[in-house]
Amino acid sequence: MNCCGLLTVQKEPVPLKSIEVELEVRDHVATVVSTLLYQNKEDKPLEAVFVFPLPGDAAVCHFSAKIGQRQIVAEVKEKQQAREEYDDALSSGQQAFLLEESDQSPDIFSLSVGSLPPGESASIRLEYVTELAVQADDGLRFCLPAVLNPRYQPQGSEGGSVQVTSVPASLVPYSLSFSARVSSPRPVSKVESSCSLDPLQYLNTEQTQATVKLAAGHKFDRDVELLIYYKDAHQPNAVVEAGQTSAKPGTLMGDPVVMLSLYPEFPQAVMSSVASCGEFVFLIDRSGSMDCPMDNRNRQQTRIGSARDTLLLLLKSLPMGCYFNIYSFGSRYEHIFPKSVEYSEKTMEEALKKVENMDADLGGTEILQPLKHIYSQPCIPSQPRQLFVFTDGEVGNTKEVINLVRKNSGYHRCFSFGIGEGASSALINGLAKEGGGHAQFITGTDRMQPKVMQSLRFGLQPTVVDISVTWDLPKGVSVTVLSPPITTIFQGQRSLIYAQLTGQSPEAAEGCVTVKYSLAGHPSHNQLHFSLKPADDTGLTVHRLAARTLIRSLEMEEREHRGQQDGGEKKKVVELSVQSGVSSSFTAFIAVNKDDGEAIQGPLLRRNVPAPSLSAPRGLAGAASMMKCGRPPRGWAVDAASTRNSCSVSQPHRDPLLQLVSLQKASGCWEIHPALAALLGKTSEEVEMSKPESVKEEVWATILALIWLHGFKLDVQDEWQLLAMKAASWIRAQKEPCVTECVEAGNALLGCEVQKDSLGI
Missing domain, CATH: 3.40.50.410 (von Willebrand factor, type A domain)
Known part of the structure; x- marks a missing residue:
């Protein structure tokens, strides 16, 4: 068989040529536009199927196809109806496009491009919005999941309809380009990534706007992850977005929607306990x-x-x-x-x-x-x-x-x-x-x-209880909260609330929201005052995120009531999904080219576009090309051993910090031990000789361990802080009179200058 062009491991031409991704981040909300370019270089019409991941909480809100100069915008319809329309279009020789969420997992989508004639090109545009999660170091994390690992399907569970064609990243036959634009009321301090980036370009002197691109030559061997850092990230704020002028007032899309970002701060006295x-x-x-x-x-x-x-x-x-x-x-x-x-x-x-x-x-x-x-x-x-x-x-x-x-x-x-x-x-x-x-x-x-x-x-942290949210709004304005009730609050962690505002508010009106809660028996509250004037240029981003939040809650309720009397949640989800143009598990995007052109003749060839995978062992790519719901095909036995061989690594020597930690007792103390002395770079004799008289050995060993941590491992303090607090608490309980002398002797032995106060003893 004489093949040319881009091929799958089954030696079939791949119609997907390139993916271009444009990311726009406004504060902590991301809008992502992906353009997928397809081209049929075969002599028969094609159906191309591409299964790929998206962030699990993304709200897919636009899907369109461009064939030549003709643009076809997809509509959201009930899933079964959309599938039937797609099949009917193909059987009558019309071009059709279908985008649907997997029944098993909300972060897997399949895109079907049907009846692509020989020599024809199609450009598919897919848009979604998502909130960016706050990481441990206050960075906002955006992830473009370029990698689709086969999903393990548990024994005896329902087989899914999603077919995943998986090949190692090195064999992916299409290119990816990625660019991002970041803007915020606060300066952008830095953008980091697991992938190579071109340098960050600031667009203004305040450094509140910046652009960044993926460096050329990116391989599909990992997800594209961006970490975005703002100065003063923990600022509560509110965005009010005007409703859609074409939508009916009183509906979710017709009324203004507010998105509140709250960062509760707890009293220090409570946090220290x-x-x-x-x-x-x-x-x-x-x-x-x-x-x-x-x-x-x-x-x-x-x-x-x-x-x-x-x-x-x-x-x-x-x-x-x-x-x-x-x-x-x-x-x-x-x-x-x-x-x-x-x-x-x-x-x-x-x-x-x-x-x-x-x-x-x-x-x-x-x-x-x-x-x-x-x-x-x-x-x-x-x-x-x-x-x-x-x-x-x-x-x-x-x-x-x-x-x-x-x-x-x-x-x-x-x-x-x-x-x-x-x-x-x-x-x-x-x-x-x-x-x-x-x-x-x-x-x-x-x-x-x-x-x-x-x-x-x-x-x-003590569990926060009795959480309540109260609203104070001008007369004539009522609120419908769209988010599930807040059930947990952590120090410095963002809580998001979406709410629909109904009624007319006077010019320059203000609203106020108060979050009350009890923490370790102490009543507390946080307040946020905000303007009801809609923000400029947010499009319908906040409405779509609010719709997605409500859709996910209703889907959960539907699953809980499944098999019982119909609670009507599925109907509500379909109505809300169609009204807002946001995908759900019960709907799909369908676009049919109803141009007056001739029907496409001949049987369709099906081509599964491979997604990059880290899980396919090298050398087994041919056998791995077809995977349904993560199960290996017959004849290809993948067990733990074969995976282990494909990913074999050399084990490093144990980190000195972990060696020290492994010697600590459950109570928090250390004992004088040859392994502890060696880790401190001393002999057992040197450690014992330096000990002040009348001090218990465990107290001396524990103070030495704490000095070593503060003197040599301060850069990773967040890893050992809790066990050091436990050690300090143990020392205080011993009521040792010579602690100051011990710290001075320990500093002299280890060549450090750690202050007693910083040890917490």
Whole structure:
């Protein structure tokens, strides 16, 4: 067979030639426009199918096709009706285009380009809006998921309709160009990325507007991730957006909508009293893909290796008196203890021995069953449950998993961590959102530890209760809140509220919203005053994000009522989706070219456009080309071992910080030990000889460890801060009279100048 042009691994020409992405970020809202250029170089008409990821909370709001000079704008219709119209158009020889969300996961879309005649080109334009999540270091994270890893479909679950053609990134036969424009009321301090960027270009002297581009030659071996940093990022604000003039007043699209960004600040006195109770449950992914490296360019650390190191830090940082357990999962699940146990030296050591032997050897990614088991365990009185989930997030039953977390959200908080490229944002964000916790993504050269320790600090914060939101608006203006009620608040974390404003407001009118809550028995409140005058040039971005928020809530309710009496949620979703032009799980975008041209003759050839994948082992790309819902095709057995071979890495020597942490006792103290002396760069004799007389050995060893941390590891303080606080608390409890003398002697021994006050003792 004589093939030419762009080919799939099955030696079929690929009609997708290029993808161009333009990103516009305004403060913390992103508008993304993707243009996909198709060309049929074959001698028969084609149907091209492309399955690709989008951020899980994106609101897809525009889809159109341009053939020659003709522009066809798609309409949102009920999904089954759209599919039937698409099939009817193809069978009658008309060109048609269909864009739909996967039934299993809201972050997977499939695009069907039907009846592309020989020699014809089509340009597809796809637009979506999304909020940008705040990261541990206050950066706003935008991710363009260029990588689509096969989703693991659990045994016995419904097979999905989405077909994923997956090839290694090096074989992707189309190009990607990416540019971004950032604007904010506050200066843009920097933009970072896991990919190579051209230098940031400021567009004004205030540095509130900037552009940045992906450097030429980007390979599809990772997602395109941008981290955007503003000065004074934690400013509460409100954006009021005017309704659509063509829409009926009183409807969501016809009325103004306000988006409030709130950053509650807690009293310092309350924040210093970190909780010493809680049931901490850690759920670790041990599927085969967790043996892949954290960063493809530096293959030193595996995902599972990083998870083991992080568990060490977590276990050492837990407070005495709390309870804990560790679960791990793949095709089956395991737990270290039959039920959560009280944290002590004995239980901590027992857990750490098992953690050291954890490998990525449990096969697939069955996360639902261990979650069900965790939720079946009775809660421990006065020990609020905190669940920490670590996964590289490639499952096919995302909606089912998130629904389970939502049903149990009244009994726990869930903190989620997406590890590595291609982690499903729908799964990671959904777990945290429905579980009242916080989501973090760890990619490229990121260290897992600081992000996880920040979430542990959130988990140790007293639970905020009695949350209420009250509105004070001018006479004649009423409010309909579109967001679900706020159920959790963390120090310095953004809470978003969308609301519809009905009625006429006088010129220069102001509104006020007050968030009240109780924290560790202390009543608190935060207020935001805002102008009701609509902002300029926001388009319908806020309306679409508000519609998406309401649609997702209704979809959740529909799933809960499924099989019961019809609650009418599906009908409401379809109506809202059609009215707002925002996609949902029950609707699809359909465009049919009803031009008067001749019908396209001949049978259609189907071409599946490959998406880049990190999971396809090199050399097996031919067999991996067709994957349905993440299941390997027959004849290609992929087990944990083959994945491990494809991603083999060399294990590094253990980091000195982790060595020091591993020597700490559960109570917070250290003991004089040859390993501690060696880590401090001294002999055991030097350590013992320098000890002031009459000081207990454990106090001396603990002060030395704290001086070493402050003197040599201050740059990673957020990783060891909690265990250092525990150590300082232990020292204070010993009521040792010679602490000042010990600090002076420790500084002299280690060549440091650490102040006693900075040690917290």
